[in-house]
Amino acid sequence: MPDFAVEKLARYHPLTPQAIADMKAMIEQPVAMKHGTEIMRDGDDPRRGTIFVILKGWACRYIIMPGGDRQITGLLTAGDFTDTRTIKLAVSNFGVMTLTDATVARISSARFKGVLDRHRDLVLAFAKAQLAEESIMQTWIANMARKSARERMAHLLCEIVSRVSAYSEDLRLMVKLPFAQADLADLLGLSPVHVNRTIQAMRAEGLIQLRSKWLEISDYNRLVSIAEFDPSYLHYGEASRQPELAA
Protein backbone atom coordinates (compact mmCIF):
# COMPACT_ATOMS: atom_id res chain seq x y z
CA MET A 1 0.00 0.00 0.00
CA PRO A 2 1.69 3.16 -1.19
CA ASP A 3 2.03 5.53 1.71
CA PHE A 4 1.93 8.44 -0.68
CA ALA A 5 -1.84 8.20 -1.02
CA VAL A 6 -2.32 11.10 1.35
CA GLU A 7 0.23 13.32 -0.32
CA LYS A 8 -2.17 13.82 -3.22
CA LEU A 9 -4.13 16.21 -1.04
CA ALA A 10 -1.16 18.53 -1.05
CA ARG A 11 -1.89 19.23 -4.70
CA TYR A 12 -4.90 21.19 -3.54
CA HIS A 13 -3.49 22.92 -0.49
CA PRO A 14 -0.06 22.88 1.14
CA LEU A 15 0.07 20.58 4.15
CA THR A 16 2.30 20.64 7.20
CA PRO A 17 4.36 17.49 7.85
CA GLN A 18 2.42 17.04 11.07
CA ALA A 19 -0.90 17.06 9.20
CA ILE A 20 0.40 14.46 6.76
CA ALA A 21 1.68 12.32 9.60
CA ASP A 22 -1.62 12.49 11.45
CA MET A 23 -3.53 11.56 8.30
CA LYS A 24 -1.31 8.58 7.72
CA ALA A 25 -1.68 7.43 11.28
CA MET A 26 -5.43 7.44 10.73
CA ILE A 27 -5.29 5.08 7.77
CA GLU A 28 -5.30 1.65 9.24
CA GLN A 29 -6.24 -1.88 8.26
CA PRO A 30 -6.01 -1.71 4.49
CA VAL A 31 -8.24 -4.27 2.82
CA ALA A 32 -7.57 -6.02 -0.49
CA MET A 33 -10.74 -6.15 -2.60
CA LYS A 34 -11.51 -8.01 -5.79
CA HIS A 35 -12.78 -6.01 -8.74
CA GLY A 36 -16.51 -5.46 -8.63
CA THR A 37 -16.73 -5.27 -4.85
CA GLU A 38 -19.26 -2.85 -3.41
CA ILE A 39 -17.67 -0.37 -1.02
CA MET A 40 -20.83 1.57 -0.26
CA ARG A 41 -24.25 0.46 -1.45
CA ASP A 42 -26.68 2.94 -2.93
CA GLY A 43 -29.80 3.41 -0.92
CA ASP A 44 -27.92 2.35 2.18
CA ASP A 45 -28.30 4.58 5.14
CA PRO A 46 -25.08 6.50 4.67
CA ARG A 47 -24.81 7.53 8.27
CA ARG A 48 -22.62 4.66 9.21
CA GLY A 49 -19.51 6.14 10.68
CA THR A 50 -16.98 5.08 8.10
CA ILE A 51 -15.27 6.65 5.15
CA PHE A 52 -12.91 4.95 2.73
CA VAL A 53 -9.74 5.90 0.94
CA ILE A 54 -8.42 4.14 -2.14
CA LEU A 55 -4.77 3.14 -1.73
CA LYS A 56 -4.30 1.18 -4.92
CA GLY A 57 -6.38 0.34 -7.97
CA TRP A 58 -9.54 1.96 -9.24
CA ALA A 59 -13.06 2.43 -7.91
CA CYS A 60 -16.07 4.38 -9.12
CA ARG A 61 -19.26 6.06 -8.06
CA TYR A 62 -22.19 4.70 -9.98
CA ILE A 63 -25.93 4.91 -10.38
CA ILE A 64 -28.09 1.95 -11.33
CA MET A 65 -30.67 3.13 -13.84
CA PRO A 66 -34.26 1.86 -13.61
CA GLY A 67 -33.62 -0.44 -16.57
CA GLY A 68 -30.73 -2.03 -14.69
CA ASP A 69 -27.84 -0.37 -16.57
CA ARG A 70 -24.98 0.87 -14.49
CA GLN A 71 -23.80 4.38 -15.24
CA ILE A 72 -20.50 5.40 -13.69
CA THR A 73 -20.55 9.00 -12.49
CA GLY A 74 -17.02 9.39 -11.16
CA LEU A 75 -13.65 7.68 -10.87
CA LEU A 76 -11.62 7.12 -7.72
CA THR A 77 -7.99 6.11 -7.63
CA ALA A 78 -5.06 6.09 -5.19
CA GLY A 79 -5.44 8.97 -2.77
CA ASP A 80 -9.15 9.58 -3.39
CA PHE A 81 -11.67 9.43 -0.56
CA THR A 82 -15.25 8.21 -0.85
CA ASP A 83 -16.55 10.96 1.36
CA THR A 84 -14.91 13.73 3.29
CA ARG A 85 -17.95 15.54 4.59
CA THR A 86 -18.74 15.75 8.24
CA ILE A 87 -22.42 15.36 7.51
CA LYS A 88 -24.42 13.08 5.28
CA LEU A 89 -27.88 12.96 3.81
CA ALA A 90 -30.39 10.45 5.06
CA VAL A 91 -30.24 8.43 1.86
CA SER A 92 -27.71 8.20 -0.91
CA ASN A 93 -28.68 7.64 -4.52
CA PHE A 94 -25.34 6.29 -5.66
CA GLY A 95 -22.99 3.51 -4.74
CA VAL A 96 -19.24 3.05 -4.75
CA MET A 97 -17.56 -0.10 -6.01
CA THR A 98 -14.14 -1.25 -7.11
CA LEU A 99 -13.51 -1.38 -10.84
CA THR A 100 -10.26 -3.34 -10.48
CA ASP A 101 -8.63 -5.35 -7.75
CA ALA A 102 -7.89 -2.65 -5.22
CA THR A 103 -6.56 -1.84 -1.80
CA VAL A 104 -8.93 0.22 0.29
CA ALA A 105 -8.66 1.49 3.85
CA ARG A 106 -11.49 2.25 6.25
CA ILE A 107 -11.37 5.34 8.40
CA SER A 108 -13.73 6.02 11.26
CA SER A 109 -15.51 9.35 10.82
CA ALA A 110 -14.91 10.14 14.45
CA ARG A 111 -11.15 9.87 14.09
CA PHE A 112 -11.30 11.69 10.79
CA LYS A 113 -13.09 14.59 12.38
CA GLY A 114 -10.64 14.61 15.22
CA VAL A 115 -7.73 15.03 12.83
CA LEU A 116 -9.54 17.76 10.90
CA ASP A 117 -10.13 19.62 14.13
CA ARG A 118 -6.41 19.75 14.75
CA HIS A 119 -5.37 20.72 11.22
CA ARG A 120 -6.99 23.63 9.46
CA ASP A 121 -4.79 23.02 6.43
CA LEU A 122 -6.36 19.60 6.01
CA VAL A 123 -9.84 21.10 6.14
CA LEU A 124 -8.86 23.45 3.35
CA ALA A 125 -7.23 20.70 1.31
CA PHE A 126 -10.30 18.47 1.53
CA ALA A 127 -12.61 21.35 0.73
CA LYS A 128 -10.62 22.18 -2.37
CA ALA A 129 -10.46 18.54 -3.40
CA GLN A 130 -14.24 18.54 -3.14
CA LEU A 131 -14.53 21.61 -5.34
CA ALA A 132 -12.25 19.92 -7.86
CA GLU A 133 -14.50 16.88 -7.86
CA GLU A 134 -17.54 19.02 -8.58
CA SER A 135 -15.65 20.61 -11.43
CA ILE A 136 -15.00 17.14 -12.80
CA MET A 137 -18.69 16.27 -12.55
CA GLN A 138 -19.62 19.34 -14.53
CA THR A 139 -17.09 18.45 -17.18
CA TRP A 140 -18.55 14.95 -17.36
CA ILE A 141 -22.05 16.34 -17.81
CA ALA A 142 -20.84 18.49 -20.69
CA ASN A 143 -18.88 15.64 -22.27
CA MET A 144 -21.76 13.19 -22.06
CA ALA A 145 -24.12 15.76 -23.51
CA ARG A 146 -22.00 17.09 -26.33
CA LYS A 147 -19.07 14.90 -27.29
CA SER A 148 -18.95 11.94 -29.66
CA ALA A 149 -17.88 8.48 -28.61
CA ARG A 150 -14.40 9.05 -29.99
CA GLU A 151 -14.03 12.38 -28.22
CA ARG A 152 -15.36 11.02 -24.94
CA MET A 153 -13.01 8.05 -25.09
CA ALA A 154 -10.05 10.31 -25.80
CA HIS A 155 -11.07 12.61 -22.97
CA LEU A 156 -11.45 9.77 -20.51
CA LEU A 157 -8.03 8.39 -21.35
CA CYS A 158 -6.49 11.82 -20.93
CA GLU A 159 -8.20 12.16 -17.56
CA ILE A 160 -6.97 8.75 -16.51
CA VAL A 161 -3.32 9.39 -17.29
CA SER A 162 -3.55 12.80 -15.64
CA ARG A 163 -4.99 11.31 -12.49
CA VAL A 164 -2.52 8.48 -12.13
CA SER A 165 0.19 11.07 -12.67
CA ALA A 166 -1.04 13.18 -9.78
CA TYR A 167 2.02 12.31 -7.72
CA SER A 168 4.65 12.91 -10.33
CA GLU A 169 5.83 15.94 -12.17
CA ASP A 170 5.32 14.53 -15.63
CA LEU A 171 2.73 12.38 -17.31
CA ARG A 172 2.86 8.60 -17.13
CA LEU A 173 1.88 7.55 -20.63
CA MET A 174 1.91 3.86 -19.87
CA VAL A 175 -0.39 2.82 -17.05
CA LYS A 176 -1.89 -0.37 -15.72
CA LEU A 177 -5.57 -0.21 -16.56
CA PRO A 178 -7.40 -3.50 -16.16
CA PHE A 179 -10.82 -2.23 -17.17
CA ALA A 180 -13.07 -4.47 -19.21
CA GLN A 181 -14.54 -2.82 -22.27
CA ALA A 182 -17.92 -3.21 -20.59
CA ASP A 183 -16.61 -1.00 -17.77
CA LEU A 184 -15.50 1.61 -20.28
CA ALA A 185 -18.99 1.44 -21.75
CA ASP A 186 -20.48 2.18 -18.33
CA LEU A 187 -18.03 5.02 -17.88
CA LEU A 188 -18.77 6.61 -21.24
CA GLY A 189 -22.46 5.88 -21.60
CA LEU A 190 -21.88 3.74 -24.70
CA SER A 191 -22.62 0.18 -25.73
CA PRO A 192 -19.76 -2.28 -25.26
CA VAL A 193 -19.80 -2.97 -28.99
CA HIS A 194 -19.21 0.64 -29.84
CA VAL A 195 -16.49 0.95 -27.22
CA ASN A 196 -14.74 -1.90 -28.94
CA ARG A 197 -14.96 -0.31 -32.36
CA THR A 198 -13.82 3.05 -31.02
CA ILE A 199 -10.75 1.50 -29.40
CA GLN A 200 -9.92 -0.40 -32.55
CA ALA A 201 -10.06 2.76 -34.62
CA MET A 202 -7.71 4.50 -32.20
CA ARG A 203 -5.33 1.57 -32.22
CA ALA A 204 -5.33 1.51 -36.01
CA GLU A 205 -4.42 5.18 -36.08
CA GLY A 206 -1.49 4.60 -33.77
CA LEU A 207 -3.05 6.76 -31.08
CA ILE A 208 -3.07 4.26 -28.25
CA GLN A 209 -2.39 0.72 -27.22
CA LEU A 210 -5.10 -0.67 -24.97
CA ARG A 211 -4.84 -4.39 -24.47
CA SER A 212 -4.48 -6.98 -21.78
CA LYS A 213 -4.85 -4.57 -18.89
CA TRP A 214 -2.40 -1.91 -20.01
CA LEU A 215 -2.98 1.44 -21.58
CA GLU A 216 -0.24 3.11 -23.54
CA ILE A 217 -0.70 6.52 -25.08
CA SER A 218 1.31 6.58 -28.29
CA ASP A 219 0.43 10.09 -29.41
CA TYR A 220 -0.61 12.15 -26.43
CA ASN A 221 -0.76 15.46 -28.24
CA ARG A 222 -3.16 14.16 -30.81
CA LEU A 223 -5.28 12.49 -28.16
CA VAL A 224 -5.51 15.81 -26.33
CA SER A 225 -6.57 17.57 -29.47
CA ILE A 226 -9.22 14.96 -30.28
CA ALA A 227 -10.56 15.15 -26.74
CA GLU A 228 -10.25 18.93 -26.56
CA PHE A 229 -8.73 18.10 -23.20
CA ASP A 230 -7.95 21.04 -20.95
CA PRO A 231 -6.58 19.68 -17.65
CA SER A 232 -7.45 22.82 -15.72
CA TYR A 233 -10.78 21.30 -14.73
CA LEU A 234 -8.89 18.81 -12.56
CA HIS A 235 -7.47 21.69 -10.52
CA TYR A 236 -4.20 19.96 -9.85
CA GLY A 237 -1.49 22.39 -8.93
CA GLU A 238 -4.05 24.43 -7.05
CA ALA A 239 -1.71 24.52 -4.07
CA SER A 240 0.90 26.43 -5.99
CA ARG A 241 -1.48 29.20 -6.99
CA GLN A 242 -1.42 31.39 -3.89
CA PRO A 243 -4.04 29.59 -1.84
CA GLU A 244 -6.27 31.95 0.03
CA LEU A 245 -9.59 32.39 1.71
CA ALA A 246 -12.36 33.94 -0.27
CA ALA A 247 -13.32 37.52 0.53
Place this chain on the structure above:
Amino acid sequence: MPDFAVEKLARYHPLTPQAIADMKAMIEQPVAMKHGTEIMRDGDDPRRGTIFVILKGWACRYIIMPGGDRQITGLLTAGDFTDTRTIKLAVSNFGVMTLTDATVARISSARFKGVLDRHRDLVLAFAKAQLAEESIMQTWIANMARKSARERMAHLLCEIVSRVSAYSEDLRLMVKLPFAQADLADLLGLSPVHVNRTIQAMRAEGLIQLRSKWLEISDYNRLVSIAEFDPSYLHYGEASRQPELAA
Protein backbone atom coordinates in the same frame (compact mmCIF):
# COMPACT_ATOMS: atom_id res chain seq x y z
CA MET B 1 -38.72 39.72 -4.39
CA PRO B 2 -40.22 36.81 -2.48
CA ASP B 3 -38.88 36.81 1.03
CA PHE B 4 -39.37 33.08 1.22
CA ALA B 5 -36.20 32.45 -0.79
CA VAL B 6 -34.28 31.59 2.33
CA GLU B 7 -36.89 29.26 3.71
CA LYS B 8 -35.99 26.72 1.06
CA LEU B 9 -32.90 25.89 3.08
CA ALA B 10 -35.15 24.56 5.79
CA ARG B 11 -36.00 21.68 3.48
CA TYR B 12 -32.52 20.36 4.12
CA HIS B 13 -32.13 21.13 7.79
CA PRO B 14 -34.45 22.69 10.38
CA LEU B 15 -33.61 26.34 11.01
CA THR B 16 -34.23 28.50 14.04
CA PRO B 17 -36.26 31.66 13.47
CA GLN B 18 -33.19 33.68 14.43
CA ALA B 19 -31.09 31.99 11.74
CA ILE B 20 -33.73 32.72 9.13
CA ALA B 21 -33.97 36.32 10.25
CA ASP B 22 -30.20 36.78 10.11
CA MET B 23 -30.05 35.26 6.63
CA LYS B 24 -32.77 37.58 5.40
CA ALA B 25 -31.05 40.60 6.89
CA MET B 26 -27.97 39.64 4.89
CA ILE B 27 -29.79 39.69 1.56
CA GLU B 28 -29.70 43.25 0.46
CA GLN B 29 -29.86 45.24 -2.77
CA PRO B 30 -31.73 42.85 -5.05
CA VAL B 31 -30.90 43.47 -8.70
CA ALA B 32 -33.22 42.91 -11.66
CA MET B 33 -31.38 41.23 -14.52
CA LYS B 34 -32.42 40.59 -18.10
CA HIS B 35 -32.28 37.04 -19.38
CA GLY B 36 -28.86 36.07 -20.64
CA THR B 37 -26.95 38.19 -18.12
CA GLU B 38 -23.70 36.78 -16.81
CA ILE B 39 -23.64 36.57 -13.02
CA MET B 40 -20.19 35.01 -12.73
CA ARG B 41 -17.91 34.60 -15.71
CA ASP B 42 -16.02 31.37 -16.24
CA GLY B 43 -12.29 31.73 -16.02
CA ASP B 44 -12.75 34.74 -13.77
CA ASP B 45 -10.74 34.74 -10.64
CA PRO B 46 -13.50 33.50 -8.37
CA ARG B 47 -11.96 34.89 -5.23
CA ARG B 48 -13.93 38.06 -5.40
CA GLY B 49 -15.79 38.32 -2.15
CA THR B 50 -19.32 37.99 -3.38
CA ILE B 51 -21.88 35.26 -3.62
CA PHE B 52 -25.30 35.50 -5.20
CA VAL B 53 -28.75 34.19 -4.40
CA ILE B 54 -31.57 33.90 -6.90
CA LEU B 55 -34.76 35.50 -5.63
CA LYS B 56 -36.91 35.16 -8.72
CA GLY B 57 -36.57 33.62 -12.17
CA TRP B 58 -34.06 31.07 -13.41
CA ALA B 59 -30.30 30.94 -13.80
CA CYS B 60 -27.85 28.21 -14.74
CA ARG B 61 -24.30 27.03 -14.43
CA TYR B 62 -22.78 26.42 -17.82
CA ILE B 63 -19.63 25.40 -19.61
CA ILE B 64 -18.63 26.78 -22.99
CA MET B 65 -17.27 23.91 -25.06
CA PRO B 66 -14.22 24.44 -27.26
CA GLY B 67 -16.46 24.54 -30.34
CA GLY B 68 -18.44 27.38 -28.79
CA ASP B 69 -21.52 25.41 -27.73
CA ARG B 70 -22.93 26.20 -24.34
CA GLN B 71 -23.75 23.19 -22.17
CA ILE B 72 -25.79 23.89 -19.07
CA THR B 73 -24.64 21.81 -16.11
CA GLY B 74 -27.10 22.91 -13.45
CA LEU B 75 -30.23 24.96 -12.81
CA LEU B 76 -30.71 27.65 -10.18
CA THR B 77 -34.04 29.07 -9.13
CA ALA B 78 -35.54 31.05 -6.25
CA GLY B 79 -33.67 30.25 -3.05
CA ASP B 80 -30.59 28.79 -4.74
CA PHE B 81 -27.13 30.21 -4.08
CA THR B 82 -24.30 30.40 -6.59
CA ASP B 83 -21.73 29.39 -4.04
CA THR B 84 -21.87 28.68 -0.35
CA ARG B 85 -18.30 27.59 0.26
CA THR B 86 -15.99 29.52 2.45
CA ILE B 87 -13.13 28.78 0.09
CA LYS B 88 -12.73 28.86 -3.64
CA LEU B 89 -10.35 27.50 -6.22
CA ALA B 90 -7.98 29.79 -8.04
CA VAL B 91 -9.86 29.44 -11.32
CA SER B 92 -13.35 28.35 -12.14
CA ASN B 93 -14.16 26.43 -15.29
CA PHE B 94 -17.84 27.31 -15.39
CA GLY B 95 -19.95 30.43 -15.44
CA VAL B 96 -23.35 31.38 -14.08
CA MET B 97 -25.89 33.33 -16.08
CA THR B 98 -29.58 34.11 -16.00
CA LEU B 99 -31.82 32.04 -18.25
CA THR B 100 -34.83 34.30 -17.78
CA ASP B 101 -35.37 37.81 -16.50
CA ALA B 102 -34.48 37.37 -12.85
CA THR B 103 -34.01 39.05 -9.52
CA VAL B 104 -30.66 38.32 -7.93
CA ALA B 105 -29.12 39.55 -4.69
CA ARG B 106 -25.44 39.96 -3.91
CA ILE B 107 -24.10 38.89 -0.55
CA SER B 108 -20.66 39.72 0.72
CA SER B 109 -18.74 36.58 1.66
CA ALA B 110 -17.55 38.28 4.80
CA ARG B 111 -21.06 38.88 6.06
CA PHE B 112 -22.11 35.44 4.92
CA LYS B 113 -19.35 33.85 6.96
CA GLY B 114 -20.24 35.98 9.92
CA VAL B 115 -23.79 34.66 9.89
CA LEU B 116 -22.60 31.07 9.47
CA ASP B 117 -20.35 31.50 12.49
CA ARG B 118 -23.35 32.37 14.61
CA HIS B 119 -25.67 29.64 13.33
CA ARG B 120 -24.54 26.04 13.25
CA ASP B 121 -27.93 25.03 11.85
CA LEU B 122 -27.26 27.18 8.79
CA VAL B 123 -23.90 25.53 8.25
CA LEU B 124 -25.62 22.17 8.28
CA ALA B 125 -28.39 23.32 5.99
CA PHE B 126 -25.94 24.69 3.41
CA ALA B 127 -23.80 21.58 3.63
CA LYS B 128 -26.79 19.38 2.96
CA ALA B 129 -27.97 21.60 0.14
CA GLN B 130 -24.53 21.16 -1.35
CA LEU B 131 -24.75 17.38 -1.06
CA ALA B 132 -28.13 17.51 -2.74
CA GLU B 133 -26.64 19.52 -5.59
CA GLU B 134 -23.95 16.92 -6.10
CA SER B 135 -26.62 14.26 -6.17
CA ILE B 136 -28.36 16.21 -8.91
CA MET B 137 -25.13 16.44 -10.89
CA GLN B 138 -24.68 12.70 -10.75
CA THR B 139 -28.23 12.19 -11.91
CA TRP B 140 -27.60 14.56 -14.81
CA ILE B 141 -24.48 12.63 -15.80
CA ALA B 142 -26.47 9.41 -15.85
CA ASN B 143 -29.35 10.98 -17.76
CA MET B 144 -27.11 12.53 -20.40
CA ALA B 145 -25.26 9.28 -20.81
CA ARG B 146 -28.17 6.86 -20.94
CA LYS B 147 -31.54 8.46 -21.61
CA SER B 148 -33.17 9.32 -24.92
CA ALA B 149 -34.20 12.83 -25.87
CA ARG B 150 -37.79 12.11 -24.89
CA GLU B 151 -36.79 10.67 -21.53
CA ARG B 152 -34.39 13.50 -20.80
CA MET B 153 -37.01 16.10 -21.66
CA ALA B 154 -39.58 14.41 -19.44
CA HIS B 155 -37.04 14.17 -16.63
CA LEU B 156 -36.08 17.82 -16.90
CA LEU B 157 -39.71 18.95 -16.78
CA CYS B 158 -40.31 16.77 -13.73
CA GLU B 159 -37.25 18.29 -12.06
CA ILE B 160 -38.44 21.79 -12.91
CA VAL B 161 -41.90 21.40 -11.42
CA SER B 162 -40.41 19.73 -8.36
CA ARG B 163 -37.98 22.57 -7.83
CA VAL B 164 -40.48 25.38 -8.22
CA SER B 165 -42.70 23.51 -5.80
CA ALA B 166 -39.99 23.41 -3.15
CA TYR B 167 -41.93 25.84 -0.98
CA SER B 168 -45.30 24.21 -1.17
CA GLU B 169 -46.67 20.91 -0.03
CA ASP B 170 -47.98 19.83 -3.38
CA LEU B 171 -46.78 20.06 -6.96
CA ARG B 172 -47.42 23.13 -9.08
CA LEU B 173 -48.26 21.64 -12.46
CA MET B 174 -48.55 25.00 -14.20
CA VAL B 175 -45.45 27.15 -13.98
CA LYS B 176 -44.06 30.19 -15.73
CA LEU B 177 -41.15 28.95 -17.80
CA PRO B 178 -39.90 31.45 -20.36
CA PHE B 179 -37.11 29.28 -21.75
CA ALA B 180 -36.39 29.40 -25.44
CA GLN B 181 -36.18 26.01 -27.11
CA ALA B 182 -32.51 26.76 -27.71
CA ASP B 183 -32.06 26.99 -23.94
CA LEU B 184 -33.74 23.63 -23.51
CA ALA B 185 -31.33 22.30 -26.13
CA ASP B 186 -28.38 23.56 -24.08
CA LEU B 187 -29.90 22.03 -20.97
CA LEU B 188 -30.47 18.64 -22.55
CA GLY B 189 -27.49 18.38 -24.87
CA LEU B 190 -29.73 18.21 -27.95
CA SER B 191 -30.11 20.24 -31.12
CA PRO B 192 -32.81 22.91 -31.05
CA VAL B 193 -34.54 21.16 -33.94
CA HIS B 194 -34.85 17.94 -32.02
CA VAL B 195 -36.04 19.74 -28.91
CA ASN B 196 -38.81 21.19 -31.02
CA ARG B 197 -39.87 17.83 -32.38
CA THR B 198 -39.74 16.25 -28.96
CA ILE B 199 -41.98 18.94 -27.48
CA GLN B 200 -44.40 18.63 -30.36
CA ALA B 201 -44.69 14.90 -29.86
CA MET B 202 -45.42 15.40 -26.17
CA ARG B 203 -47.99 18.05 -26.93
CA ALA B 204 -49.68 15.80 -29.45
CA GLU B 205 -49.92 13.04 -26.86
CA GLY B 206 -51.58 15.37 -24.38
CA LEU B 207 -48.66 15.08 -21.98
CA ILE B 208 -47.79 18.76 -21.66
CA GLN B 209 -48.53 22.24 -22.84
CA LEU B 210 -45.36 24.25 -23.40
CA ARG B 211 -45.96 27.50 -25.25
CA SER B 212 -45.47 31.20 -24.91
CA LYS B 213 -43.51 31.06 -21.71
CA TRP B 214 -45.73 28.70 -19.74
CA LEU B 215 -45.38 25.02 -18.96
CA GLU B 216 -48.39 22.98 -18.01
CA ILE B 217 -48.12 19.32 -17.16
CA SER B 218 -51.31 17.64 -18.32
CA ASP B 219 -50.45 14.09 -17.33
CA TYR B 220 -47.89 14.13 -14.57
CA ASN B 221 -48.01 10.44 -13.79
CA ARG B 222 -47.25 9.49 -17.35
CA LEU B 223 -44.48 12.05 -17.56
CA VAL B 224 -42.93 10.55 -14.43
CA SER B 225 -43.10 7.09 -15.89
CA ILE B 226 -41.53 8.19 -19.20
CA ALA B 227 -38.75 9.99 -17.34
CA GLU B 228 -38.34 7.23 -14.78
CA PHE B 229 -38.32 10.15 -12.40
CA ASP B 230 -37.54 9.37 -8.78
CA PRO B 231 -37.50 12.66 -6.84
CA SER B 232 -35.39 11.27 -4.02
CA TYR B 233 -32.24 12.51 -5.77
CA LEU B 234 -33.36 16.08 -5.02
CA HIS B 235 -33.25 15.31 -1.30
CA TYR B 236 -36.11 17.60 -0.46
CA GLY B 237 -37.71 16.74 2.82
CA GLU B 238 -34.30 15.86 4.17
CA ALA B 239 -35.04 17.99 7.22
CA SER B 240 -37.88 15.74 8.29
CA ARG B 241 -35.76 12.60 8.23
CA GLN B 242 -34.06 12.76 11.63
CA PRO B 243 -31.14 15.02 10.76
CA GLU B 244 -27.97 13.95 12.42
CA LEU B 245 -24.23 14.11 12.34
CA ALA B 246 -22.39 11.28 10.71
CA ALA B 247 -20.68 8.79 12.93
Place this chain on the structure above:
DNA sequence: CGCGTTTTTGAAGCCCCTCAAGTGTAGTGG
Protein backbone atom coordinates in the same frame (compact mmCIF):
# COMPACT_ATOMS: atom_id res chain seq x y z
C1' DC C 1 -6.92 -28.87 -21.84
C1' DG C 2 -11.49 -27.13 -21.21
C1' DC C 3 -14.63 -23.67 -19.96
C1' DG C 4 -16.30 -19.02 -18.80
C1' DT C 5 -15.44 -14.50 -19.87
C1' DT C 6 -14.01 -10.97 -22.87
C1' DT C 7 -13.27 -9.23 -27.31
C1' DT C 8 -14.32 -9.00 -32.09
C1' DT C 9 -17.15 -9.01 -36.28
C1' DG C 10 -21.39 -8.47 -39.14
C1' DA C 11 -25.93 -6.76 -40.32
C1' DA C 12 -29.86 -3.98 -39.92
C1' DG C 13 -32.21 -0.06 -38.12
C1' DC C 14 -33.37 3.97 -35.43
C1' DC C 15 -32.33 8.17 -33.15
C1' DC C 16 -30.70 12.42 -33.61
C1' DC C 17 -27.85 15.42 -36.36
C1' DT C 18 -27.02 19.14 -39.94
C1' DC C 19 -28.52 22.05 -43.49
C1' DA C 20 -31.95 24.85 -45.36
C1' DA C 21 -36.12 27.07 -45.96
C1' DG C 22 -40.52 28.64 -44.47
C1' DT C 23 -43.88 30.29 -40.88
C1' DG C 24 -45.09 32.55 -37.07
C1' DT C 25 -44.59 36.35 -33.28
C1' DA C 26 -43.12 40.49 -30.81
C1' DG C 27 -41.36 44.87 -30.88
C1' DT C 28 -40.29 49.45 -33.57
C1' DG C 29 -40.86 53.33 -36.11
C1' DG C 30 -43.06 55.68 -39.93
Place this chain on the structure above:
DNA sequence: CCACTACACTTGAGGGGCTTCAAAAACGCG
Protein backbone atom coordinates in the same frame (compact mmCIF):
# COMPACT_ATOMS: atom_id res chain seq x y z
C1' DC D 1 -52.32 51.08 -38.27
C1' DC D 2 -49.23 48.92 -41.00
C1' DA D 3 -44.52 47.94 -42.75
C1' DC D 4 -40.31 46.34 -41.24
C1' DT D 5 -37.04 43.81 -38.57
C1' DA D 6 -35.33 40.47 -35.58
C1' DC D 7 -35.92 36.47 -33.49
C1' DA D 8 -38.16 32.09 -32.26
C1' DC D 9 -40.46 28.28 -33.83
C1' DT D 10 -41.64 24.82 -37.35
C1' DT D 11 -41.08 21.64 -41.20
C1' DG D 12 -38.62 18.67 -44.61
C1' DA D 13 -34.89 15.90 -46.44
C1' DG D 14 -30.90 13.31 -46.08
C1' DG D 15 -27.12 11.29 -43.61
C1' DG D 16 -24.25 9.34 -40.01
C1' DG D 17 -23.31 7.70 -35.39
C1' DC D 18 -24.56 4.55 -32.30
C1' DT D 19 -27.69 0.79 -31.01
C1' DT D 20 -29.37 -3.98 -30.70
C1' DC D 21 -29.12 -8.69 -31.82
C1' DA D 22 -26.43 -12.56 -32.76
C1' DA D 23 -22.59 -15.35 -33.30
C1' DA D 24 -17.63 -16.29 -33.82
C1' DA D 25 -12.93 -15.78 -32.18
C1' DA D 26 -9.64 -15.04 -28.60
C1' DC D 27 -8.21 -14.87 -24.06
C1' DG D 28 -7.31 -16.33 -19.27
C1' DC D 29 -7.73 -19.20 -15.48
C1' DG D 30 -8.25 -23.62 -13.08
